[in-house]
Amino acid sequence: MDRTLTIRGGQPLQGELRVFPAKNSALKLMAASLLTAEPVTLTEVPRLRDIEVLLELLGHLGTRHAWEGRTLHLHTPEIIRTDAPFELVSKMRASFNVLGALAARAGEGTVPLPGGCNFAERPVDQHIKALRALGFEVTTEITEQGVAYTARRHKPASGRVVYDLPTLGGTEQALMAAALGGEAVLVNTPQEPEIVDLCNFLTQLGAEVRGCGSSILQVKGKPVLGGGTYSVIPDRIEAGTYLLAAAATRGSVTLTHVEPFHMDSLLDKLAHSGHKIETGKDWVRLEATPHPQPFNVEAREYPGFVTDLQPPVSAYLATVSGTSLVSDRIYPDRFTHASELARMGAEVTLKDRTLMIQGRTLTGAAVEAKDIRAGGGLIIAALAAEGESHISGMRYIERGYDDIENRLHSLGAQIGVRVPELSLAAD
Numbered sequence: 087m088d089r090t091l092t093i094r095g096g097q098p099l100q101g102e103l104r105v106f107p108a109k110n111s112a113l114k115l116m117a118a119s120l121l122t123a124e125p126v127t128l129t130e131v132p133r134l135r136d137i138e139v140l141l142e143l144l145g146h147l148g149t150r151h152a153w154e155g156r157t158l159h160l161h162t163p164e165i166i167r168t169d170a171p172f173e174l175v176s177k178m179r180a181s182f183n184v185l186g187a188l189a190a191r192a193g194e195g196t197v198p199l200p201g202g203c204n205f206a207e208r209p210v211d212q213h214i215k216a217l218r219a220l221g222f223e224v225t226t227e228i229t230e231q232g233v234a235y236t237a238r239r240h241k242p243a244s245g246r247v248v249y250d251l252p253t254l255g256g257t258e259q260a261l262m263a264a265a266l267g268g269e270a271v272l273v274n275t276p277q278e279p280e281i282v283d284l285c286n287f288l289t290q291l292g293a294e295v296r297g298c299g300s301s302i303l304q305v306k307g308k309p310v311l312g313g314g315t316y317s318v319i320p321d322r323i324e325a326g327t328y329l330l331a332a333a334a335t336r337g338s339v340t341l342t343h344v345e346p347f348h349m350d351s352l353l354d355k356l357a358h359s360g361h362k363i364e365t366g367k368d369w370v371r372l373e374a375t376p377h378p379q380p381f382n383v384e385a386r387e388y389p390g391f392v393t394d395l396q397p398p399v400s401a402y403l404a405t406v407s408g409t410s411l412v413s414d415r416i417y418p419d420r421f422t423h424a425s426e427l428a429r430m431g432a433e434v435t436l437k438d439r440t441l442m443i444q445g446r447t448l449t450g451a452a453v454e455a456k457d458i459r460a461g462g463g464l465i466i467a468a469l470a471a472e473g474e475s476h477i478s479g480m481r482y483i484e485r486g487y488d489d490i491e492n493r494l495h496s497l498g499a500q501i502g503v504r505v506p507e508l509s510l511a512a513d
């Protein structure tokens with residue numbers, strides 16, 4: 087049963103918020119825990135739907151887990167199954183990342199083509215290329231539910247992978263495949279903080295990973311990896327969404343438990359827009375100007391502007407008087423939010439894969455989040471709009487934003503959740 091968010095806009099967000107740990111890092115560290123028979127503890131894990139889905143998948147493969155608050159204990163004494171069920175993989179793209187770990191630990195893994203948010207073409211050719219370059223035999227089978235990939239290890243992973251483009255998922259696949267007893271050089275890798283986090287985690291388990299944060303990674307695995315306790319990096323996408331919401335409502339918000347240097351591109355844009363930005367070791371504060379300036383954005387690889395904040399920044403720019411141009415080099419067609427923003431009165435034109443935005447005052451409307459970050463963007467627009475908005479598609483929003491209604495409510499937003507046949511207003 088999909089819930090609907092109801093937001094009465096126009097209230098500047100004010101206050102302080104503790105940012106949650108990064109979903110897109112936690113998911114990969116959880117998949118990597120399959121590589122060891124020792125217990126692994128992740129001390130900071132967001133309680134999100136994607137995390138629950140992956141836990142279910144890991145449980146099917148042989149992982150036992152226990153929560154203590156946001157601390158997650160994982161233990162996989164042995165792999166009991168090597169196939170990932172379609173019902174789970176179809177819900178989330180990151181589930182494909184168990185393929186390399188399964189093949190490395192159990193000698194074989196079978197994973198169907200992943201699901202997740204389909205805002206663009208999202209092939210897995212580079213994952214397969216990487217596993218093959220490391221010596222895995224990868225076969226495909228067409229099933230009733232689509233393509234399923236099986237990777238088999240006949241000897242420890244070893245080789246040189248040259249990616250056609252920097253891919254997070256494809257790099258994570260090879261990192262995990264090589265960490266258990268393999269040896270690999272990975273060329274043209276992304277420099278995103280989530281990749282660095284995985285490198286650090288694998289190092290903690292006992293693998294040697296050189297070049298973390300660069301475009302060439304060297305992995306020297308260990309035949310047996312250990313366990314340990316690790317803390318996931320803060321979620322720069324969640325943090326960025328709240329900052330943009332504060333800027334769009336011309337509010338003033340302090341975020342704690344963040345890594346400001348992971349957010350350089352966004353903070354720089356917001357400062358140029360006229361907002362006062364202050365940062366400390368693990369906090370960032372935005373005090374909005376009432377009359378911000380527009381700017382252009384081209385989403386690209388880290389440390390460039392991150393694609394997952396492209397829909398939220400588009401929504402913010404729709405509230406800023408003047409013309410802005412937004413394009414996305416990672417997913418050139420990631421614009422499912424555009425038509426929904428238009429329903430709220432935004433003047434947006436999509437031409438040649440560039441969104442031209444003429445900012446103005448938005449008006450509340452009934453809109454649909456068609457994917458996770460489009461949802462983040464529509465929430466920002468609704469918070470800034472005059473009048474009431476109803477945002478459906480909560481099943482996507484909940485993939486990436488934990489407890490969003492209560493968190494926004496704590497910052498002064500007038501927000502409620504409507505369950506069909508039942509209304510649960512938070513204020």
Ligand SMILES: CC(=O)N[C@H]1[C@@H](OP(=O)(O)OP(=O)(O)OC[C@H]2O[C@@H](n3ccc(=O)[nH]c3=O)[C@H](O)[C@@H]2O)O[C@H](CO)[C@@H](O)[C@@H]1O
Pocket residue numbers: 110111113179180207208209210211212213214251252253254255256393394415416417
């Ligand atoms: C769970 C998770 O961590 N998801 C993030 C991850 O997705 P994901 O890991 O799927 O994204 P990738 O970094 O792999 O994709 C980057 C680009 O490479 C292309 N590509 C990727 C793999 C491949 O085999 N072939 C190929 O052509 C993609 O279509 C895209 O244009 O990084 C994306 C890019 O920062 C983010 O938007 C997602 O939120």
Ligand SMILES: C=C(OP(=O)(O)O)C(=O)O
Pocket residue numbers: 110178179180202203394458459486
């Ligand atoms: C697109 C995202 O996730 P996924 O890659 O799992 O679809 C995201 O977190 O913005």
